[in-house]
Amino acid sequence: MQNHPVNSLSMDFLTEFLINLEKLENDRSCRGIILTSGVPKIFSAGLDIMEMCGKSAEHYAEFWRAVQEMWLRLYQSNMVTIAAINGSSPAGGCLMAMSCDYRIMAENPKYSIGLNETRLGIVAPFWFKDTMVNTIGNRATESSLELGLSYSSPEAHKIGLVDQLVPEEKLQSTAAAVMSQWLAIPDHARQITKSMMRKPTVDRLLAHREADIQNFVSFISKDSIQKSLQMYMEMLKQKRG
Numbered sequence: 001m002q003n004h005p006v007n008s009l010s011m012d013f014l015t016e017f018l019i020n021l022e023k024l025e026n027d028r029s030c031r032g033i034i035l036t037s038g039v040p041k042i043f044s045a046g047l048d049i050m051e052m053c054g055k056s057a058e059h060y061a062e063f064w065r066a067v068q069e070m071w072l073r074l075y076q077s078n079m080v081t082i083a084a085i086n087g088s089s090p091a092g093g094c095l096m097a098m099s100c101d102y103r104i105m106a107e108n109p110k111y112s113i114g115l116n117e118t119r120l121g122i123v124a125p126f127w128f129k130d131t132m133v134n135t136i137g138n139r140a141t142e143s144s145l146e147l148g149l150s151y152s153s154p155e156a157h158k159i160g161l162v163d164q165l166v167p168e169e170k171l172q173s174t175a176a177a178v179m180s181q182w183l184a185i186p187d188h189a190r191q192i193t194k195s196m197m198r199k200p201t202v203d204r205l206l207a208h209r210e211a212d213i214q215n216f217v218s219f220i221s222k223d224s225i226q227k228s229l230q231m232y233m234e235m236l237k238q239k240r241g
């Protein structure tokens with residue numbers, strides 16, 4: 001991923017991501033992908049907040065459908081998906097990483113990962129929550145979501161949010177080595193097993209997809225939520241000085 005400055009998931013980025021994912025999915029010679037960042041110190045800043053500020057209801061609906069589509073495709077991918085997390089990964093960035101089959105994070109206490117939505121005054125939707133429950137369990141997810149916790153890489157490893165920690169310079173080679181282990185399993189057996197594990201979570205969104213879009217549109221359109229997001233963007237600017 002290389003969408004400067006912070007790999008935020010804008011409409012354009014999501015569209016390009018989906019096109020590329022589909023191309024790889026349809027390429028029979030491609031059995032696995034490593035998701036990583038070409039932006040130093042940042043894996044992905046999550047959803048592009050500008051896409052959720054001061055836009056029309058139609059725009060919010062279209063944007064949310066694209067976010068859903070990204071998750072549906074990545075979470076159910078037939079390919080082996082490995083996240084090589086080489087930087088901070090808040091909110092939607094954390095969702096992307098959790099949607100992969102395996103997560104390896106660079107050992108750097110400055111990098112953080114987590115679903116921090118409540119800190120922005122917004123609420124992670126049920127399928128973000130389900131994805132986290134499937135990764136770290138119900139109890140850890142509950143406090144994590146309520147407090148909008150961001151974990152340093154050692155903390156993330158401790159709670160199982162990432163599977164492996166490695167020195168930054170070994171991240172890509174470790175991801176390649178892990179990929180080889182996963183590719184040693186016959187594709188059809190691995191794919192059926194993955195589907196068996198993930199289908200109930202996917203089906204829940206598919207059954208409520210339109211309601212989830214409506215819910216997002218009405219929530220994000222509220223004046224109070226727009227204000228919270230604007231204040232958060234201001235806070236990011238001030239932090240930089």
Ligand code: CO8
Nearest residue numbers: 006008045046047048049050088090091092122123236240
């Ligand atoms: N969207 C848009 N712009 C962003 C975002 C973002 N998510 N994050 C950062 N930027 C912008 C900054 O405003 C800044 O812009 P400018 O140069 O114009 O001032 C630029 O990117 C660089 O940012 P920083 O100076 O902060 O860069 P740092 O390297 O110091 O820090 C971080 C990088 C750690 C990524 C930091 O920017 C950060 O914490 N960003 C916020 C991340 C975040 O909280 N994302 C949450 C998005 S919400 C989401 O993903 C899920 C929503 C769920 C649905 C809700 C239902 C209602």
